[in-house]
Amino acid sequence: TQLLEQSPQFLSIQEGENLTVYCNSSSVFSSLQWYRQEPGEGPVLLVTVVTGGEVKKLKRLTFQFGDARKDSSLHITAAQPGDTGLYLCAGGGSGYALNFGKGTSLLVTP
Amino acid sequence: AAGVIQSPRHLIKEKRETATLKCYPIPRHDTVYWYQQGPGQDPQFLISFYEKMQSDKGSIPDRFSAQQFSDYHSELNMSSLELGDSALYFCASSLGGHRMWGYTFGSGTRLTVV
Numbered sequence: 001t002q003l004l005e006q007s008p009q010f011l012s013i014q015e016g017e018n019l020t021v022y023c024n025s026s027s028v029f030s031s032l033q034w035y036r037q038e039p040g041e042g043p044v045l046l047v048t049v050v051t052g053g054e055v056k057k058l059k060r061l062t063f064q065f066g067d068a069r070k071d072s073s074l075h076i077t078a079a080q081p082g083d084t085g086l087y088l089c090a091g092g093g094s095g096y097a098l099n100f101g102k103g104t105s106l107l108v109t110p
Numbered sequence: 111a112a113g114v115i116q117s118p119r120h121l122i123k124e125k126r127e128t129a130t131l132k133c134y135p136i137p138r139h140d141t142v143y144w145y146q147q148g149p150g151q152d153p154q155f156l157i158s159f160y161e162k163m164q165s166d167k168g169s170i171p172d173r174f175s176a177q178q179f180s181d182y183h184s185e186l187n188m189s190s191l192e193l194g195d196s197a198l199y200f201c202a203s204s205l206g207g208h209r210m211w212g213y214t215f216g217s218g219t220r221l222t223v224v
Contacts, residue, residue, distance in 0.1 A: 040217075099155065100153050
């Protein structure tokens with residue numbers, strides 16, 4: 001199993017602040033995905049990054065895939081309370097399954 | 111747009127009972143995945159099916175079994191339930207088993223074993 005480590009585990013910030021969360025592994029992934037999950041609901045796909053060094057933007061969210069395809073980061077600009085949730089990175093192994101990191105729990109307070 | 115439908119949404123069972131969870135993937139999606147998520151935990155992969163055949167197997171206990179039917183819906187059968195089986199069970203689907211296009215998750219079934 002290819003392990004994904006996410007940091008920080010918890011993050012509490014005020015509205016308007018910027019933040020970055022990280023997803024690291026010693027393994028190379030063909031792709032990495034970021035999901036956001038709200039309590040009691042299923043994860044929702046935010047983005048898939050495929051190419052080393054790739055940067056994708058989704059409104060105030062910026063995703064980057066490391067050059068060696070072993071790590072990824074998610075940067076949120078001017079966080080809003082609606083960004084609150086559990087952010088999970090996930091990568092594929094040799095099979096069909098996605099392996100998830102343990103997530104970063106983000107709380108944005110007004 | 112149609113999403114992944116899971117039923118039931120909530121389920122309470124006693125120890126040693128059996129439970130069946132159902133998953134209806136997005137139309138045209140041919141791959142189904144089952145994940146178990148304990149409180150405060152990340153989703154753990156259980157099993158997947160591609161075109162009605164088991165495609166990958168994760169940490170699924172021997173007490174559990176699953177299958178994908180001709181209409182692509184899937185069922186997770188759980189027997190001899192234990193307290194530790196209490197968790198959220200998610201089903202996800204994708205097209206062609208292609209991880210690069212991402213999974214679509216259902217809203218989950220919350221199983222409570224008492």
